[in-house]
Amino acid sequence: MSATPLLELRGIDKSFGPVQVLRDVAFAAYPGEVTALVGDNGAGKSTLVKCISGIYPIDAGEFVFDGQPVTISSPRDAASLGIEVVYQDLALCDNLDIVQNMFLGREKRNGLVLDEPTMEQMAAETLAGLSVRTVKSLRQHVSSLSGGQRQTVAIAKAVLWNSKLVILDEPTAALGVAQTAQVLELVRRLADNGLAVVLISHNMNDVFAVSDRIAALYLGQMVAQVKTTEITHAQVVELITAGRSGELGLAVDPGVNGNGAAPADSTTGGVS
Amino acid sequence: MRVGPSQDEIRRQNLGALLRYVHLHGATTRAELTNALGLNRSTIGALTADLAAAGLVTEGAPKETGRAGRPSLVVRPESDRIFAYAYSIEVDRLRAARVGLGGAVLDRRELDRPRGLSAAEAAPLLAGAVKEMRQALPADAVCVGAGIAVCGMVRRDDGLVRLGPATGWVDEPIGAAVSAELGVEVPVTVGNVADVAAFAEHARGTAAGCDNVIYLYGDVGVGAGIIAGGRRLTGHGGYSGEVGHMVVARDGARCECGNRGCWETEIGEHGLLRAAGRSDARGRDALLAVFDAADRGDARAQTAVRQAGDWLGFGVANLVNIFNPEMVIFGGTMRDLYLAAAAQVRSRLNSNGLPACLEHVRLRTPMLGADAPLIGAAELAFDRLLADPLDVG
Numbered sequence: 001m002s003a004t005p006l007l008e009l010r011g012i013d014k015s016f017g018p019v020q021v022l023r024d025v026a027f028a029a030y031p032g033e034v035t036a037l038v039g040d041n042g043a044g045k046s047t048l049v050k051c052i053s054g055i056y057p058i059d060a061g062e063f064v065f066d067g068q069p070v071t072i073s074s075p076r077d078a079a080s081l082g083i084e085v086v087y088q089d090l091a092l093c094d095n096l097d098i099v100q101n102m103f104l105g106r107e108k109r110n111g112l113v114l115d116e117p118t119m120e121q122m123a124a125e126t127l128a129g130l131s132v133r134t135v136k137s138l139r140q141h142v143s144s145l146s147g148g149q150r151q152t153v154a155i156a157k158a159v160l161w162n163s164k165l166v167i168l169d170e171p172t173a174a175l176g177v178a179q180t181a182q183v184l185e186l187v188r189r190l191a192d193n194g195l196a197v198v199l200i201s202h203n204m205n206d207v208f209a210v211s212d213r214i215a216a217l218y219l220g221q222m223v224a225q226v227k228t229t230e231i232t233h234a235q236v237v238e239l240i241t242a243g244r245s246g247e248l249g250l251a252v253d254p255g256v257n258g259n260g261a262a263p264a265d266s267t268t269g270g271v272s
Numbered sequence: 273m274r275v276g277p278s279q280d281e282i283r284r285q286n287l288g289a290l291l292r293y294v295h296l297h298g299a300t301t302r303a304e305l306t307n308a309l310g311l312n313r314s315t316i317g318a319l320t321a322d323l324a325a326a327g328l329v330t331e332g333a334p335k336e337t338g339r340a341g342r343p344s345l346v347v348r349p350e351s352d353r354i355f356a357y358a359y360s361i362e363v364d365r366l367r368a369a370r371v372g373l374g375g376a377v378l379d380r381r382e383l384d385r386p387r388g389l390s391a392a393e394a395a396p397l398l399a400g401a402v403k404e405m406r407q408a409l410p411a412d413a414v415c416v417g418a419g420i421a422v423c424g425m426v427r428r429d430d431g432l433v434r435l436g437p438a439t440g441w442v443d444e445p446i447g448a449a450v451s452a453e454l455g456v457e458v459p460v461t462v463g464n465v466a467d468v469a470a471f472a473e474h475a476r477g478t479a480a481g482c483d484n485v486i487y488l489y490g491d492v493g494v495g496a497g498i499i500a501g502g503r504r505l506t507g508h509g510g511y512s513g514e515v516g517h518m519v520v521a522r523d524g525a526r527c528e529c530g531n532r533g534c535w536e537t538e539i540g541e542h543g544l545l546r547a548a549g550r551s552d553a554r555g556r557d558a559l560l561a562v563f564d565a566a567d568r569g570d571a572r573a574q575t576a577v578r579q580a581g582d583w584l585g586f587g588v589a590n591l592v593n594i595f596n597p598e599m600v601i602f603g604g605t606m607r608d609l610y611l612a613a614a615a616q617v618r619s620r621l622n623s624n625g626l627p628a629c630l631e632h633v634r635l636r637t638p639m640l641g642a643d644a645p646l647i648g649a650a651e652l653a654f655d656r657l658l659a660d661p662l663d664v665g
Contacts, residue, residue, distance in 0.1 A: 177563045181608065184611055205613065
């Protein structure tokens with residue numbers, strides 16, 4: 001548990017034409033913690049992630065990474081800072097094996113030829129570091145893997161590059177109970193190994209099972225960012241669907257309080 | 273006036289500390305050992321030489337470090353040679369394993385256990401598994417002891433299983449029975465499965481470095497292994513941690529222990545299956561089927577899982593308020609229940625827990641998974657070796 005965030009966003013605005021998708025969004029991700037990003041469909045979760053990963057340029061606002069103000073104008077910038085995103089479709093190639101997938105586009109070379117032994121060793125070390133025991137051989141094709149194993153490979157690929165912040169988009173969607181459990185344990189282990197993890201999920205169970213903080217988006221505004229030990233399931237559902245819950249979230253009349261989008265202060269225990 | 277420790281005692285202590293370090297952390301350079309143990313270089317050299325002479329560790333040159341200077345020798349535990357037998361007696365299965373120094377499971381056997389099998393009947397089955405494993409044993413292998421993890425209340429002094437409601441055991445001398453089958457030269461230690469699993473997770477699992485831990489282990493019943501201030505809390509006779517029999521409902525369902533409204537009647541196997549309308553089903557697979565059905569949208573299973581999750585949160589809140597742990601680990605069937613109903617567990621815990629106690633509590637699932645009882649049982653056996661390395665082995 002660390003007091004200083006690895007990534008901090010302040011006052012992020014983003015519009016597509018006349019539609020304002022993100023409004024004065026503040027967000028923070030801490031090393032060693034899982035921050036769950038929740039919100040209804042269209043609340044702006046994916047847009048926010050794409051702004052962080054450099055796919056969309058932001059209209060206004062600032063990024064602070066590791067205490068330094070940074071600008072992220074392309075996915076390459078994000079990758080060089082150590083930000084990796086695992087998208088829902090995983091972006092794995094079925095016809096390649098696990099090692100080839102993990103190093104796809106970033107292969108290690110030894111002179112002119114590919115350095116297969118080093119790549120295989122690095123892949124094995126990464127999987128071992130995550131205590132992954134479900135994958136038998138590193139040379140099997142991804143097409144032969146189960147959904148949970150694919151997710152595991154995609155996550156391992158994201159942490160292979162000494163990344164500092166890993167963003168996971170709905171990693172347990174479309175998985176059965178046993179595989180969901182494995183992926184959740186893997187997500188938790190990433191954070192316990194010291195990474196900052198952002199978990200996007202619709203499943204409140206997943207959110208409560210592994211997260212340390214919950215950030216709720218409602219119609220493009222960050223309505224609350226609170227510690228998971230200070231909130232209940234019902235409150236999160238209210239935040240997602242109505243934008244507020246008791247003293248949390250938007251003020252009763254957003255028009256009166258211009259500061260409605262500021263997240264609730266989680267450090268002073270703003271929860272009753 | 274108290275006399276200071278003798279040189280012999282100090283040496284024994286240091287040998288134990290060094291061996292424990294490589295046992296838990298794997299291959300370590302002498303330089304790291306010097307830092308970690310706070311002993312000077314020549315002492316580390318002498319201690320490793322003694323341990324190597326006893327065949328407990330080996331020293332070797334490290335891989336290329338690419339740095340200037342003479343590389344420090346690497347001390348490795350003799351994992352292939354020094355081992356302990358570990359048994360886990362569960363409600364539905366018996367497991368036996370050979371665990372090497374350093375904590376690696378070298379070989380394992382698994383047997384189904386018919387419910388109602390007595391200790392005297394279980395011992396030959398376990399001995400049979402050991403006989404099979406012995407055939408593959410390297411010629412110079414040395415067994416330092418055996419540990420047994422059993423679901424039931426275990427008397428610390430002699431390993432007598434006083435009561436295992438789920439197994440139907442009352443006063444079963446499992447330690448003596450296994451000892452008789454193994455032969456006299458192998459000391460046998462018996463522990464409650466939750467205590468032993470907590471021990472394993474604390475030593476080399478997800479709770480490494482945490483001094484206040486509660487490990488909830490569920491199979492048919494629910495028990496807890498409690499580590500307080502870095503020490504295992506076993507109670508006067510060794511029976512502590514029976515949290516499954518904490519009464520949570522005055523007029524609740526009848527428990528196998530004879531009481532009404534025990535916690536495990538709500539979160540244990542029977543309670544969950546009853547709530548899901550599957551009272552005649554038994555076993556872990558039936559339980560997993562309920563979680564699966566809930567995930568696929570079966571309304572009755574969903575209600576049952578949510579309710580059990582809520583009860584789990586109740587009990588955990590009580591435990592957190594009493595013990596103020598930094599970590600609660602959900603093992604056995606509690607892992608599946610926690611992951612399937614975390615929203616309910618956390619919500620209840622957050623509303624019932626005292627804010628100060630909740631502040632730093634982390635909820636985790638075991639890193640060692642289903643192997644925790646076996647590895648913990650082996651740790652029980654290794655504990656004797658680590659206390660006095662040159663005496664055993």
